[in-house]
Amino acid sequence: MSKRVLVSIVLVTLTIILLGGTGMVMARSQAQQTPLAQLVLQPGDLPGDNVNYYAEKVEEDRFLGDPAPVNIPLEAEGFLEAYAADAFYPVTLRNSESPGGAFILNIVYQYQDEAQARQALEQQLEWFNSADIALDARIEQLDEHLSIDAAKIQGRAFELTYSQEGLIWNTYWLFGVKENVLVFLMVDGPPDPATQEVFSTLATKVIQRQDW
């Protein structure tokens, strides 16, 4: 075998390895940003440096404990996969003028078809009539359903007031279905107008993200 042939083999081998490595890296980066992953809130949707933003594909053991709107859809028929984004949204409370904030949880669940996504939504909404809600909780439907209708998303928005650690808290929830994707947004914080403003701001962004 001549020297020239061997050098050619080395060059071809190196090229194959480099192309393979590049392909693996590209495949990994694409897996981290699937179309479904892009439907949850992104760091740019939140204020500040977002050091507490975290998004991931939802694994089986992510949402443990009693049935709740976050884990009920994982058991629904036709469930394929889900992505979740957690964050803390700092605000200045209006009522006390002290620093505060709201907890953000945004999840998108994908199903085999739209009917299954709607069925999962119904199962979420049935939870409000179950005994899993604390006796001191109060639920109100919000006006966000107007923007939901405008985006042609079937869904509802609720305000839930509950007590924990000796204090009253408000949590705002948005539920919606567009095609085969079920969308959930929770904003949880002190009973302050600032908390509801965070919800209104993020609900708009969540709805816009579903317009793919």
Added chain:
Amino acid sequence: MRKVKLAVVFTLLACAVLLMPAPSLAKPLMGWYTTTAYLHGYSHWDNGPHYAAFFSGDYGKNQHFLGTGGDAATAPYSGGIAAWDWYPPTWQSRLLTPKTWLIMEDWRGASVASNYQATVFH
């Protein structure tokens, strides 16, 4: 000719080594190790949403707050970080963080995952 063959073998070995994933020094294959949380966020529902610092490991213990003020800053909240509960009771991989602590002391980095350190079993 022999030099060329050696060069071929060396090149292939070098490429194989470069493509292998680098081993983690911080996380043992099995055993106790001290690390920081990878996520702080929603944990579970129990008469309202609860929040926690999530660790890659089980049976958490020796937890500390690394943010502004350290462990002492947590003292007024549910007995301080040393007394905070782990969840779920079986695996204890999540350090539950009081909601009042998070809201009132966010400026200390209370909602930042990397500010929570603990020893866990992996």
